[in-house]
Amino acid sequence: GQNIDQPTEMTATEGAIVQINCTYQTSGFNGLFWYQQHAGEAPTFLSYNVLDGLEEKGRFSSFLSRSKGYSYLLLKELQMKDSASYLCAVGAYSGAGSYQLTFGKGTKLSVIP
């Protein structure tokens, strides 16, 4: 099985920078995804990391360390519309060769003025 941990809630100020961490334990690791989900809506894709290092995409960046089982999502220049849940998801192959995408419980980010 897989174990994915991320903080339940975070609060940050508009214009600031926030880092949301995700740790995971899995076998057959094949990539880590970050999704954004506004309340009552479907998740939308933010980033994908399969190799170690930092991937930057506008105000959002994602980092991966496979040896540490660790990733973070960095949000810069926070805006009120960034208030949402951020889901860490791990792709992995099982022993039988099937691929699963497993999600963490999500981190609810509240951006305050």
Added chain:
Amino acid sequence: DGGITQSPKYLFRKEGQNVTLSCEQNLNHDAMYWYRQDPGQGLRLIYYSQIVNDFQKGDIAEGYSVSREKKESFPLTVTSAQKNPTAFYLCASSIDLQGAEAFFGQGTRLTVV
């Protein structure tokens, strides 16, 4: 427009009745998934399918059934055997299983009374 469509958005059923949730995609994706989301629980995988006429159980398959007779369609039946069916159900698809982002439908909120 290409996308993934779930219907209906809200669904009410009486306890003891089976109900089928629709999921259709015109993205030509091979892989399709069903997730359940409860407050504080994140997304939990119910069933997934890699190709037509093939599907695998996820982490919480008990009380659910699926079919994949067509590439575009992956309906989920919530049976009377599911003890706590009231939840937000999300369908997703991806172009293949490895490293591809999953696109989500808008979800179906099922309430069983």
